[in-house]
Amino acid sequence: MSRFRELIGIALAGIAARKVRTLLILLGPIVGVAAMVGAVGLTESAKGDLKARLAELGTSLITVEAASSFGSQNPTLPQNAVRRVSAIGSVDSAAAVGEIRNVVTLPNEGGAEYYQAFPVPVLSTDTALPAVLQVPLRSGRWISTADQRNRTKAAVVGAGLAEQYGVLPGEIRTIRLNGEDFGVVGVLERVALDANLDNAVFVTPYAAKEYLGADSTAPTKMYVRAAEGATQEVADAIPTAVALGGSKEVTTSIPSDALEASAQADKTLQQTALFAGLLALAVGGLGIANVMSISVIQRSSEIGIRRALGSTRLLIGLQFLFEALFVGLLGGLLGAVLGVGVVYLVSAIAGWVVVIDYAKMPIWIGLAVGVAVAAGLYPSIKAARLEPLETLRLG
Numbered sequence: 001m002s003r004f005r006e007l008i009g010i011a012l013a014g015i016a017a018r019k020v021r022t023l024l025i026l027l028g029p030i031v032g033v034a035a036m037v038g039a040v041g042l043t044e045s046a047k048g049d050l051k052a053r054l055a056e057l058g059t060s061l062i063t064v065e066a067a068s069s070f071g072s073q074n075p076t077l078p079q080n081a082v083r084r085v086s087a088i089g090s091v092d093s094a095a096a097v098g099e100i101r102n103v104v105t106l107p108n109e110g111g112a113e114y115y116q117a118f119p120v121p122v123l124s125t126d127t128a129l130p131a132v133l134q135v136p137l138r139s140g141r142w143i144s145t146a147d148q149r150n151r152t153k154a155a156v157v158g159a160g161l162a163e164q165y166g167v168l169p170g171e172i173r174t175i176r177l178n179g180e181d182f183g184v185v186g187v188l189e190r191v192a193l194d195a196n197l198d199n200a201v202f203v204t205p206y207a208a209k210e211y212l213g214a215d216s217t218a219p220t221k222m223y224v225r226a227a228e229g230a231t232q233e234v235a236d237a238i239p240t241a242v243a244l245g246g247s248k249e250v251t252t253s254i255p256s257d258a259l260e261a262s263a264q265a266d267k268t269l270q271q272t273a274l275f276a277g278l279l280a281l282a283v284g285g286l287g288i289a290n291v292m293s294i295s296v297i298q299r300s301s302e303i304g305i306r307r308a309l310g311s312t313r314l315l316i317g318l319q320f321l322f323e324a325l326f327v328g329l330l331g332g333l334l335g336a337v338l339g340v341g342v343v344y345l346v347s348a349i350a351g352w353v354v355v356i357d358y359a360k361m362p363i364w365i366g367l368a369v370g371v372a373v374a375a376g377l378y379p380s381i382k383a384a385r386l387e388p389l390e391t392l393r394l395g
Contacts, residue, residue: 022327025292025331029327029330029331029332029334029368029372033331033364033368034336035274036274036367061226062238062253065221066220075249076218077219078242090233093128094132097124097220098123098218120199121199122212123202133191138169142188143203148205151207153203154182155207157186158198161200162187169187180211194255284371288375293378295320296320296382303316303386316384319383320384324377332365335364
């Protein structure tokens with residue numbers, strides 16, 4: 001046992017005595033382990049954020065858009081499309097919007113030259129849209145039946161457009177739509193499942209037709225909220241319910257599927273980064289083997305003296321093998337700490353939920369130790385085979 005402790009002390013002393021060399025051979029394990037920990041941690045954190053968003057937003061939202069196989073440039077849904085879709089047993093709620101084309105939107109009369117270059121979607125809407133989207137108002141209120149009945153020029157803007165136009169919460173503000181002043185009565189919070197709504201303006205169907213010259217108040221898009229677990233079933237049933245034997249055609253999509261698909265893309269990125277980490281470990285192993293081989297020659301006098309004092313070939317070989325093992329262990333630990341730090345830093349910047357699988361840390365560190373020990377085998381065997389007289393020639 002004392003011989004074993006002595007061997008460990010000698011190995012540690014050999015590492016500490018050559019700090020620059022040790023630092024150089026540590027880089028491989030550090031970079032390799034940090035890359036693997038960071039790859040897994042960042043992709044899992046991104047997915048953790050995605051799962052949190054999906055849990056908050058739900059996976060039951062379906063978007064329905066008007067389409068036509070006859071090449072119509074401005075297809076619309078039937079006027080009673082919401083009622084038709086609501087008749088499906090597994091539908092909880094539905095709302096529709098209609099796009100009003102060729103509307104010039106300005107925050108004020110003096111902003112024409114700058115803002116008219118930015119196209120802004122202007123949509124006629126019903127009163128149920130925020131509830132179906134499950135998105136609150138950032139400030140103010142939504143379009144009401146009173147606005148439609150009283151023919152008011154009320155408008156709600158998306159959060160992105162509000163920020164661009166500088167609309168403040170509670171501010172009495174107007175925007176100009178085709179030269180008509182509309183009062184901004186509310187700001188809709190950001191819609192994660194349909195970012196296009198963030199920069200839109202919402203008005204009543206009456207205002208769309210009478211004030212903005214819309215050719216039709218028929219909807220062009222619907223948002224449908226299905227019962228839990230019936231999303232795909234409802235999406236498959238909607239085209240038949242909307243058409244009812246007529247010529248209207250629709251396309252349906254489930255926005256949450258796109259978010260989940262992005263998570264699969266993150267998985268591919270994770271595998272690529274893991275491969276890069278393994279490659280860094282392999283290159284680091286070659287560096288360890290190369291540096292330690294040179295070190296055997298440089299330390300030939302030390303080896304000769306120890307052999308002359310009675311150290312066996314086994315002890316000499318184990319000394320260098322232990323040095324490689326300690327390099328792998330230290331590099332793995334430092335790499336794991338660096339990788340965790342990167343995950344926390346990037347997650348804090350991106351606003352992600354930090355997800356780190358600490359149970360896998362021993363695997364990554366063990367890989368670094370394994371590569372280092374494998375790389376140290378040849379230098380260890382080379383050192384063990386040196387004879388005392390041969391060391392005088394080398395040293």
